[in-house]
Amino acid sequence: MNFDAIAVSVALVRERIARAAERAGRNPQEITLVAVSKTFPAQAIRDAFLAGVHHFGENRVQEWESKAPDLSSVDAIWHLVGHLQSNKVRRAAALFDRIDSVDSFPLARRLDVAAAELAKTLPVLIEVKLDPEPGKSGADPANLITLAESVLTLPNLNLRGLMTIPPFLDDPEQVRPYFRKLRALCDAAAHHLGRHLPELSMGMSHDFEVAIEEGATQVRLGTAVFGPR
Ligand SMILES: *Cc1c(COP(=O)(O)O)cnc(C)c1O
Numbered sequence: 704m705n706f707d708a709i710a711v712s713v714a715l716v717r718e719r720i721a722r723a724a725e726r727a728g729r730n731p732q733e734i735t736l737v738a739v740s741k742t743f744p745a746q747a748i749r750d751a752f753l754a755g756v757h758h759f760g761e762n763r764v765q766e767w768e769s770k771a772p773d774l775s776s777v778d779a780i781w782h783l784v785g786h787l788q789s790n791k792v793r794r795a796a797a798l799f800d801r802i803d804s805v806d807s808f809p810l811a812r813r814l815d816v817a818a819a820e821l822a823k824t825l826p827v828l829i830e831v832k833l834d835p836e837p838g839k840s841g842a843d844p845a846n847l848i849t850l851a852e853s854v855l856t857l858p859n860l861n862l863r864g865l866m867t868i869p870p871f872l873d874d875p876e877q878v879r880p881y882f883r884k885l886r887a888l889c890d891a892a893a894h895h896l897g898r899h900l901p902e903l904s905m906g907m908s909h910d911f912e913v914a915i916e917e918g919a920t921q922v923r924l925g926t927a928v929f930g931p932r
Contacts, residue, residue, distance in 0.1 A: 704930050709747065710754040712928050713738075717755075720922065723915035734915060737782055737904070739925035741766060742932045745773035751928060752777050760784035760803070760923050764791040767798055784866070784904075784923055786840040793817045796825060803828040803866045803904050803921075806842045811854045818859035825859065828866040828904055831888060833881045836870060844888055851892050851900075864902030864920070865889045875910035882906070882917035 704712070716736065724731040739760040740748045748759055748770070761767040762785025771781075783799045789810060795802060796817035805811050805827045818825045829850060832841030842850050847865075854862045865888060869881035882905050893900040906914025908927035915922065925932065 704747065704750075706750040706753065709750045709929065712930070713751060713754040713756055716924060716927050719912060720915060723912035727916045727918075729915070733920055735921045736928075737784070737921050737923045738928045739784060739907075739923050740770075740929065741785075741925065743929045745770045747929055748774055748779075749777060752779055756928070758782060758921075761799075762786075764788075764795045764798065768794065771798055787814075789813055793820075796823075797821055799825075801826045801828075801863075804830045804840070805854065805860075806830045806832070806840055808850055808853050811850075811857055811860060815857035815859045823859070824861050826861045826863045827854070828864050828902060829854065829862070830866045830868070831885060833867050833884055834870045839868065841867065844884075847888055848892055848895050851896060855896065855898070862898075862900065864900045864904070865892075866904035866921075868907075869905070869910075871909075875913045878910045879913050879917060882910075882914045882919065886918040 720734050721731040735758055737758040737760045738751050738756045741762045758780045760782040780800045782801045782803050783795055784803045787795055792813040830841040831844055832839055865885055867885045869878045872878050885905055889900050889903055902920050903918055904921040906919045906922040908924050911922040
């Protein structure tokens with residue numbers, strides 16, 4: 704897609720976000736659009752930035768490593784939204800501003816050490832596995848409180864909330880219970896920890912409006928912004 708096409712997609716998506724927020728009696732400003740740019744070239748990211756998108760998500764450290772040098776002048780916030788392997792933690796800590804996919808304490812501890820070496824504090828989300836399908840990443844909801852408590856002891860991580868990737872179901876209405884569940888887990892964890900956990904990263908191109916109705920503060924949109932992969 705060229706700049707005009709991306710600008711049109713962004714405008715359309717913003718309008719849909721606003722309408723979903725209004726339906727839920729929410730302020731659209733509370734919802735951050737994270738454009739997921741995996742498989743798309745640096746130019747597409749630059750175009751989306753010029754069209755007003757300031758948050759981008761990538762799911763692989765290596766792919767982002769190859770695009771980032773071309774985008775050093777783009778003053779955006781870069782999120783890792785995909786599963787992070789322990790051998791890539793140091794590179795991820797250096798390359799990303801936020802890690803939205805922390806799913807274990809060993810990973811969190813390694814990230815904390817890497818962030819300390821870089822003298823930075825990394826905002827993180829805990830990814831929760833709500834999809835029963837084996838092989839999907841994310842922390843077991845039963846361990847969430849324990850994991851959140853231990854992440855809070857790490858001085859160079861700043862726990863901001865939760866993230867999930869629900870199963871892909873044709874009808875977005877069928878995904879609603881997963882979003883509702885993440886919201887309930889986040890409220891319960893915040894209450895238990897006596898701490899504000901303001902971010903809920905949930906909702907992708909085909910179901911983000913339902914996610915917003917259920918309280919998403921960050922929607923991660925790839926196809927809806929950049930077109931089919
Ligand atoms: C690819 C991806 C998205 C965006 O998917 P679309 O369906 O294209 O919007 C969101 N979150 C994660 C973790 C992804 O890997």
